[in-house]
Amino acid sequence: DVKVTQSSRYLVKRTGEKVFLECVQDMDHENMFWYRQDPGLGLRLIYFSYDVKMKEKGDIPEGYSVSREKKERFSLILESASTNQTSMYLCASSPLAGVYNEQFFGPGTRLTVL
């Protein structure tokens, strides 16, 4: 069974803290993605990676960075968390780029920044 796992389902952090969200996939996929999901705004792409150590900005990269040191792991980093980063964060992976390739999503991490 294909699997994308995220390190936490729920996370509470304070303003200014550095936050790491981890995502691991066991499908040997080349591509990995980070989205955030907010009511009324749907899913918005933050960053994606198509290979180890490669990354591309999505629609809303400001305030975030990413790291992909190993193929199976893609980390989202909030250098200094702010309250407007309170959101649901979803990780996804997919095989090599192809318009028909589906994305497999993790269960999400609900982050609250106080």
Next chain:
Amino acid sequence: DAKTTQPNSMESNEEEPVHLPCNHSTISGTDYIHWYRQLPSQGPEYVIHGLTSNVNNRMASLAIAEDRKSSTLILHRATLRDAAVYYCILRRTGNQFYFGTGTSLTVIP
């Protein structure tokens, strides 16, 4: 940006067919139409995709208008487990999906 427009919410009676519409008037020739759904407390999951022709799979059918400016996801017999948010997405070559806000489907027993 390639955008899609969907109704915010729809209701269906259990065991009846459901037609979920999507408008994508700015679609380009290389855009595939994908549908995902998100069950409560889960990440989105793939439902179906197509380019020009209608498509069927075990989960649903996808009807694509001749001019490709709209499409309809068809659930042939809605069950309570089909209650979810359904996203209609355009995907161009490359890695990027453009998710909208989706349609929240309520299935009434």
